Amino acid sequence: MERQQILNRIHPPRYAAILDEGALRRWIGGRDVLLEQLQHLCNMATRHNVDLRVLPFANGEHQASNGSFTILDFPDPLDTPVAFTETVTASLFVEEPTELATYNDVWANLQGAALTAAKSVEFIQQVMRELSSERQSDE
Numbered sequence: 239m240e241r242q243q244i245l246n247r248i249h250p251p252r253y254a255a256i257l258d259e260g261a262l263r264r265w266i267g268g269r270d271v272l273l274e275q276l277q278h279l280c281n282m283a284t285r286h287n288v289d290l291r292v293l294p295f296a297n298g299e300h301q302a303s304n305g306s307f308t309i310l311d312f313p314d315p316l317d318t319p320v321a322f323t324e325t326v327t328a329s330l331f332v333e334e335p336t337e338l339a340t341y342n343d344v345w346a347n348l349q350g351a352a353l354t355a356a357k358s359v360e361f362i363q364q365v366m367r368e369l370s371s372e373r374q375s376d377e
Contacts, residue, residue, distance in 0.1 A: 254289040256345075256352045258302075262292065262365050269369055276366050283359050291352035292361045300351055301344045309341055 307323040321332040321341040
């Protein structure tokens with residue numbers, strides 16, 4: 239366990255996420271909670287193993303409009319990738335190669351439609367400024 243913790247510090251797992259703009263603007267827990275969450279995203283985006291992108295409303299409809307999914311890749315080539323998605327009533331793990339290829343194609347299209355990592359941080363910071371100025375006008 240100790241060796242694994244050391245390895246994770248030296249070579250932490252890569253994490254890539256594409257967030258729809260709606261996730262950045264929906265108030266759950268109030269404005270202050272949202273501001274803290276957005277700041278946390280900006281902080282995490284500075285890590286070398288984190289690739290955080292935003293898909294703004296202005297980019298229109300996208301292939302993941304039906305819902306979110308996660309693709310898990312593993313360092314050991316014997317561990318095959320898995321796609322995971324949830325519905326209201328169930329969770330689905332996809333391992334079949336042709337279905338997994340579809341998830342990978344959707345992911346690639348989303349990456350092409352999303353802002354770059356740097357532009358995404360700027361976008362999140364702009365949302366934070368808007369929320370902060372709205373708070374000041376409410377007071």
